[in-house]
Amino acid sequence: MEADIVDRVRQALAGKTPLQLRGGGSKDFYGRRAGGEILDLSAHRGIVSYEPSELVLTAKAGTPLAEIQAILAENGQMLPFEPPSFSPAATLGGMVAAGLSGPRRPWGGSVRDAVLGVKIVNGKGEVLRFGGQVMKNVAGYDLSRLMVGALGTLGVLLEISVKVLPRPAAEFTRAFELAPAAVAEKLAEWGRRPLPLSATCYHAGRLHVRLSGGRACLDGALALLGGEDADPALWPTLADQQLPFFQGEGPLWRIALPAAAPALNLPGECLVEWAGALRWLRTDLSAKALRQRVTSLGGHATLFRGGDEKSAVFHPLSPALLALHQRLKRALDPAGLFNPGRLYPEF
Amino acid sequence: MNPAFLSELRRALPASALLVEAEALHPYECDGLSAYRQVPLAVCLPDTLEQARAVLAACRTHQVPVVARGAGTGLSGGALPLADGVVLSLARFNRILAIDAENRLARVQPGVRNLAISEAAAPFGLYYAPDPSSQIACSIGGNVAENSGGVHCLKYGLTVHNLLALKVLTLDGELLEIGLEAPDSPGYDLLALMTGSEGLLGLVVEVTVKLLVKPERAQVVLAAFASVEAAGAAVADIIGAGILPAGLEMMDNLSIRAAEDFVHAGYPVDAAAILLCELDGANAEVSEQIMAVRDVLLKSGATEVRTAQDEAQRLKFWAGRKGAFPAVGRISPDYYCMDGTIPRRHLAGVLGRIAELSSQYGLRVANVFHAGDGNLHPLILFDANLPGEMDRAEALGADILRLCVEVGGTVTGEHGIGVEKLDASCSQFTPEELAQFHAVKAAFDPDGLLNPGKAVPTLHRCAELGRMHVRGGQLPFPELPRF
Numbered sequence: 091m092e093a094d095i096v097d098r099v100r101q102a103l104a105g106k107t108p109l110q111l112r113g114g115g116s117k118d119f120y121g122r123r124a125g126g127e128i129l130d131l132s133a134h135r136g137i138v139s140y141e142p143s144e145l146v147l148t149a150k151a152g153t154p155l156a157e158i159q160a161i162l163a164e165n166g167q168m169l170p171f172e173p174p175s176f177s178p179a180a181t182l183g184g185m186v187a188a189g190l191s192g193p194r195r196p197w198g199g200s201v202r203d204a205v206l207g208v209k210i211v212n213g214k215g216e217v218l219r220f221g222g223q224v225m226k227n228v229a230g231y232d233l234s235r236l237m238v239g240a241l242g243t244l245g246v247l248l249e250i251s252v253k254v255l256p257r258p259a260a261e262f263t264r265a266f267e268l269a270p271a272a273v274a275e276k277l278a279e280w281g282r283r284p285l286p287l288s289a290t291c292y293h294a295g296r297l298h299v300r301l302s303g304g305r306a307c308l309d310g311a312l313a314l315l316g317g318e319d320a321d322p323a324l325w326p327t328l329a330d331q332q333l334p335f336f337q338g339e340g341p342l343w344r345i346a347l348p349a350a351a352p353a354l355n356l357p358g359e360c361l362v363e364w365a366g367a368l369r370w371l372r373t374d375l376s377a378k379a380l381r382q383r384v385t386s387l388g389g390h391a392t393l394f395r396g397g398d399e400k401s402a403v404f405h406p407l408s409p410a411l412l413a414l415h416q417r418l419k420r421a422l423d424p425a426g427l428f429n430p431g432r433l434y435p436e437f
Numbered sequence: 438m439n440p441a442f443l444s445e446l447r448r449a450l451p452a453s454a455l456l457v458e459a460e461a462l463h464p465y466e467c468d469g470l471s472a473y474r475q476v477p478l479a480v481c482l483p484d485t486l487e488q489a490r491a492v493l494a495a496c497r498t499h500q501v502p503v504v505a506r507g508a509g510t511g512l513s514g515g516a517l518p519l520a521d522g523v524v525l526s527l528a529r530f531n532r533i534l535a536i537d538a539e540n541r542l543a544r545v546q547p548g549v550r551n552l553a554i555s556e557a558a559a560p561f562g563l564y565y566a567p568d569p570s571s572q573i574a575c576s577i578g579g580n581v582a583e584n585s586g587g588v589h590c591l592k593y594g595l596t597v598h599n600l601l602a603l604k605v606l607t608l609d610g611e612l613l614e615i616g617l618e619a620p621d622s623p624g625y626d627l628l629a630l631m632t633g634s635e636g637l638l639g640l641v642v643e644v645t646v647k648l649l650v651k652p653e654r655a656q657v658v659l660a661a662f663a664s665v666e667a668a669g670a671a672v673a674d675i676i677g678a679g680i681l682p683a684g685l686e687m688m689d690n691l692s693i694r695a696a697e698d699f700v701h702a703g704y705p706v707d708a709a710a711i712l713l714c715e716l717d718g719a720n721a722e723v724s725e726q727i728m729a730v731r732d733v734l735l736k737s738g739a740t741e742v743r744t745a746q747d748e749a750q751r752l753k754f755w756a757g758r759k760g761a762f763p764a765v766g767r768i769s770p771d772y773y774c775m776d777g778t779i780p781r782r783h784l785a786g787v788l789g790r791i792a793e794l795s796s797q798y799g800l801r802v803a804n805v806f807h808a809g810d811g812n813l814h815p816l817i818l819f820d821a822n823l824p825g826e827m828d829r830a831e832a833l834g835a836d837i838l839r840l841c842v843e844v845g846g847t848v849t850g851e852h853g854i855g856v857e858k859l860d861a862s863c864s865q866f867t868p869e870e871l872a873q874f875h876a877v878k879a880a881f882d883p884d885g886l887l888n889p890g891k892a893v894p895t896l897h898r899c900a901e902l903g904r905m906h907v908r909g910g911q912l913p914f915p916e917l918p919r920f
Contacts, residue, residue, distance in 0.1 A: 143673035144780055166679055189621065202626055203598050216869040224778040225810035226595065226850035228584045228633045229862055230893065231874055235597070235629035239621070256679035278539060282562060284650045284719055307722030348618040350539035367620050389619040405623040410611045415624055417880035422873070433624070 091134045092217070092248055098129055099246060099427065100215035108430050111242040113152055114179030117188050119395055121241050122403050124432035131183060131246065138249060139223070142167060146206060146223050147254050151183025151247040158182060162254055170198035170255040172289075174329040183247040189239025192329035193289035193300070196349070196364045202238035204253045210237065210245035213423030223251045236418075242429040243437065244422040258302035261288070263324060264317035266297045270353060273297050277365045278350060285311050289325055293335060293361040298324055328363070335361050335370070341397030343371040343380060347389035356383055370394075377401055404433060412436060438478050442499040446479060446523075449491030454529070456480040465524050468509040468516040469571070470857055472827075477504070477518030484529035486642055490610045492525055493640065497608050502886045505636040507548060507579030510571040512774060513855025515582060515635045515891055527578050530642065533557050540618060541648045542601055547578025547641045551585075554646060563648035566593035569851070570759060578641050584633030586851035588684040588758070589715075591809035593649070595851070597632040604643035605631060608882055618645060630877070635853050635892040638881040652717035655683065657751045658730050660739040661708035665689060665804075668710035669784035671737035672808045675714065678733050680726055684715035685809030689788070692761050692803040692816070699764035702757030703750075705741055712739075712808065713758055761805045762816065769801070769818035773830045777841030778850035781811045790840055791815055798833040800826070812850035813841070839864050854892045863899035871896055 102109050108126030112118075134152040142165040149158060155175050162168055172192030173185045186208070191200045207221030221227055221234035237244060268276060273292050280287060286303035298320055301311050327333055336342065345354065349366040358373025373380065377393065384391045390405035407415060412434070419426070419437045426437065438457070446455055456462055457479045466474045478501070483489040496503045502522035509516055518524050530546035533553065537543070538561040543554050551572040555564040568587035569575055575585070580596045581603065593599070602616035616628040631638055662668040668687055675682065688696065689710050697704045704711060712734070716726040727744055734742045745751035757764075765772050779787050788804060795802040801818040815837055819830040838848040838861040848854070848861040866874075874893040879885070 141780070141782055143677040144782060145676060146780070189626075191621075195620065199594070199598065200621065202629060203594065212873060216873075218867070218870045218873055220870070222778075222845065222847050223780055224812075224846050224850070226586055226590060226778045226807070226812045227847040228851060228853050229847045229849050229858070229865055230854075230870070231634055231638075231877055232584075232597065232629045232632065233873070233877065235626050238626055238629075240625055244625070256676075256681060259679070281541065282538075282650065284653050286719065286722075303718070304722045304725045306725040307719045310719060310721055346617075346619040346621055348537075348540045348542075350537075351619075364620070388617060390617060390623050392623070407624050408614065410607075410613055411615075411624060411627075414613065414627070414880065418625060418877065421876040421880045 095129070095131065095134060095246060095248065096211055096215055096217060099211050099213070102427050103213065103215055103425055106425060108427050111187070111246055111429055113181035113184035114154065114177065116175060116177035116180040117184055120188055121432045122435065124429040126430065129246070132179070132181060134248065137161065145254050146251055148223055148249060148251040149182050150249055151181060151186070153182045154178070155180040155182060155185055163257070166257050167254045168257045169204065169252065171195055171201050171204055172198065172325070172329055173201060174331065176330055182250055186238050186247060186250055187240065187242045193291065193325050193363060196367060197288050198255065202235045205234055205238055205250065206253055207251040208234040208237050208247060209249035210247055212245045213425055213427050217248070221251065225253060241432045243419060243433050245428065258288070259304050260308055261300060261302045261322060262308060262312055263298060263300050263320045263322045264312070264315055265320035266299070266317045267295060268297050269295070274350070274366065280315070281365060285314070287365070289363070290365050291324065291328055291361065291363055300325060335359065335372070338372070339396055340372050340374065341393060342395040343373065344392040344394040345369045345371055345384050345389055347384070347387050351387040351389065354383060356380060381405060402435070407434070439499055442495060442501060445495040445498065446481065446492065449495055450481055450483060450488055454482040454484065454488065456482070465506065465509070465518060465526070468506070468511045468514060470512055470514040470517070470855065473514045473517050473856055475518045475520055477520070477522055477524045480524045480526055482526045482529050486606070486612070489525065489606060489640065489642060492523070493606060493608050494610055496523060496886055497884060500884065500886065502889050504888050505582070505640050507576030507582070508550065508574050510575040511579060511583060511853065511855065512776070513849065513853040513857040515853050515855040515888070517856050519890070525640065527576065530578070534643070536561065538563065541650070542618060542645055543648055544643065544645045545577055547581070547644055548576050551575050551577055551580055558648050562651050564651050565646050566599055566649050567596050570762070577644050577646065581632055581641050581644055582634065582636050583853045584851070586807070586812065588686060588807060590807065591685060592681050592683045597629055599647045600628055600632060600644065601647055602645040603628060603631055603641055605639035606642050607639050608884060608886055613639065616645070633853070635855065636888040637878050637892050638887065640887070654720045654723045655715055655717040655751070656723050656727055657713055657715045657745045657754050658727060658734070659743045659745070659754050660712045660714070660734040661705040661741040662710045662712070662738065663708070663740055665710045665788050666785040667738045668712055669781070669788070669808070671712060671734055671739065672781060672784070674733050674737045675730060676809070678729060680729055680733070682714045682730070682809060683717040684713065685807070686713045686758050687711070687806050687808035688758065688761060689804040691801065692765065692805045695764040695768050695803060696757040696761050699767055700756045700760045702753050704757055708740065713754055758805070765803050765816045765818065770820040770822065771827070773817040773819065773834055775813065775815045775817065775834050775837050776849050776852040777838050777846055778810070778812045779841050779844050779846035781808070783844040784808070784811070787813070787840060787844060791837055794833055794836050798829050800830055800833055810850070811846065835861055856891055859894040859898060860902055863894055863902055868896050868899070871899065
């Protein structure tokens with residue numbers, strides 16, 4: 091299978107025909123539309139190694155995320171960044187390429203934080219390994235983390251090693267009725283204490299908070315927090331965007347901000363995660379006006395779903411950074427084979 | 438030195454910021470790896486962005502290589518000067534620009550010391566997590582260049598996990614703003630790429646780091662073992678039990694005795710190995726975890742398990758570990774510190790092989806390591822005044838690193854390749870992988886003037902060495918002639 095993928099890349103290189111890399115297709119909606127022939131990677135699957143006491147799992151990129159999460163759960167472990175799946179077809183490779191983390195991200199780290207090593211095919215049809223299967227490794231440039239969020243534009247992912255973590259002994263979800271101004275205050279107050287927070291979600295006047303940890307530690311934290319018990323099923327539903335907020339056709343924006351940034355004060359409906367650092371906005375506001383406001387607050391905005399697919403889906407880069415992106419793209423994929431235009435129109 | 442270049446530097450910098458006299462240059466001839474020394478052409482000490490930019494412009498115009506330098510504490514020769522190059526010291530970029538308690542971040546210049554960030558954050562109940570042993574002296578810019586670790590990486594990550602943004606000057610004077618105070622900045626993860634790039638991709642002029650809330654309590658458990666294997670197995674058992682210690686360190690008998698003689702930490706000197714397991718978090722959580730860890734350790738065959746009775750004893754337990762390197766320095770005229778990482782399951786096997794190599798080379802090896810993340814620091818004891826002994830120490834070190842690669846590890850966990858491990862990294866990467874690294878460097882630095890010759894060996898060097906990567910039974914460099 092690996093040899094087949096390498097062959098396809100070499101043929102594409104010889105024929106100068108771009109390839110559209112595809113795992114389970116669960117995130118086809120994400121990013122700009124890429125040109126090229128589809129290279130289906132979903133058959134390149136299977137867990138290569140997993141030793142729970144090493145806290146490392148290595149699998150082929152086409153392995154379904156669900157398979158990985160199941161084997162981790164059997165061993166009392168988890169992917170600490172709680173990635174969204176959006177569909178049962180989601181793969182490990184797609185998870186890395188999209189680089190999307192779920193509700194636990196501010197406390198458990200992001201996808202890129204957990205990636206330890208990759209095996210890829212670059213645009214010259216060479217099979218390369220970067221990083222490894224160990225937590226600490228500073229040999230060579232960190233090209234494995236560079237693959238995270240690159241949407242496949244730098245190489246075909248073949249194999250990925252990720253750091254995994256023990257599941258918390260217990261988790262509780264609490265809900266609070268709060269006005270928007272009070273939420274920021276609450277979160278700031280909790281943030282100053284060593285509380286075992288592991289997720290927050292604020293929408294339509296209700297703040298949900300998850301706490302994770304040992305029993306003894308949670309008892310104290312719950313007493314301090316107050317609030318009412320709530321359904322923990324909220325979190326996977328939130329990660330996979332199954333909540334009613336996410337339904338419908340209108341544009342959905344994913345806005346990342348410094349956690350303590352003030353309210354967006356933009357028209358539309360908002361849902362806030364990550365203690366304020368991630369704000370989803372449903373709005374018909376123009377991309378330009380929205381990004382102007384977001385940039386002024388030190389953040390960036392992605393047109394996550396809907397809207398004008400031909401517009402800039404990802405926050406525009408400064409001219410200097412864009413030029414560097416193009417040079418890096420050429421360093422890994424000189425012929426521009428992989429997912430051209432998926433990330434930015436220029437490469 | 439080319440007079441035109443010199444006069445351009447003089448225009449770029451005030452007289453006090455440009456060193457060219459031999460005696461002024463000597464303090465810069467090496468970093469923490471003092472076995473390698475080289476006096477540079479000049480040392481530049483800019484204290485503004487404009488000065489730094491002008492120095493880079495002069496270097497570019499005259500095609501003079503630039504070696505950036507922080508505090509000079511690096512252990513792999515990353516800041517070793519080049520004979521035909523300048524050293525650009527960031528020592529005067531030493532201001533803490535902002536502590537933002539609300540967003541839990543600090544914006545600092547690269548010459549700020551690692552520990553100074555935590556000190557400045559302390560009044561807000563915050564701290565900066567990565568704590569390399571040199572944290573009292575090493576600079577945050579150097580930490581970024583090396584992706585420095587420390588004893589708390591297993592739980593809190595390396596430098597790369599604790600950065601938010603960088604400002605980076607390119608050789609052509611462009612100021613790149615990489616990363617944001619917001620998460621997941623758009624485009625490629627240049628923040629990760631810059632971290633650990635050893636000064637080969639750009640000059641870091643500003644660093645924004647994450648700050649964490651100080652844990653309510655930290656407590657340490659010391660366990661003694663009759664064999665290194667048993668101690669290694671206990672590490673796997675602790676993690677297998679779902680406990681994530683803040684620090685998990687191991688020392689072998691030679692290190693235990695050296696450390697005990699040095700700091701009187703109260704270590705059991707008859708033990709074949711000890712583990713130090715630190716737990717932190719909320720008070721009740723730490724109590725809960727200590728009980729669990731004690732349980733696991735006893736079941737794993739610990740001959741003795743002690744919990745520090747108070748903060749003084751906790752610090753004493755750590756003093757032995759943190760003083761292990763100087764302690765070994767007291768029992769040997771010289772020592773050579775290695776930095777391989779291995780998958781932990783190979784710990785016992787690798788330590789056994791190191792013992793065999795040690796007797797084969799006739800040199801003692803003391804083993805100190807970050808057991809939680811498999812990062813080994815074997816210390817090879819030797820006497821540089823005895824003819825041939827330094828060469829033997831280096832050869833033994835190379836064998837140990839090759840062994841780390843063989844079992845699926847790496848030649849450097851946290852010290853970097855620098856100049857020291859260029860040869861060793863030939864065994865870790867294929868020629869295609871090395872060529873890819875060189876292509877990435879060229880994307881940032883087409884002139885190849887930023888710290889050239891460090892971090893990534895040339896294909897030619899690896900071929901000459903003949904000590905190369907063999908993967909799948911095929912010798913690399915089939916296109917090159919063999920002698």
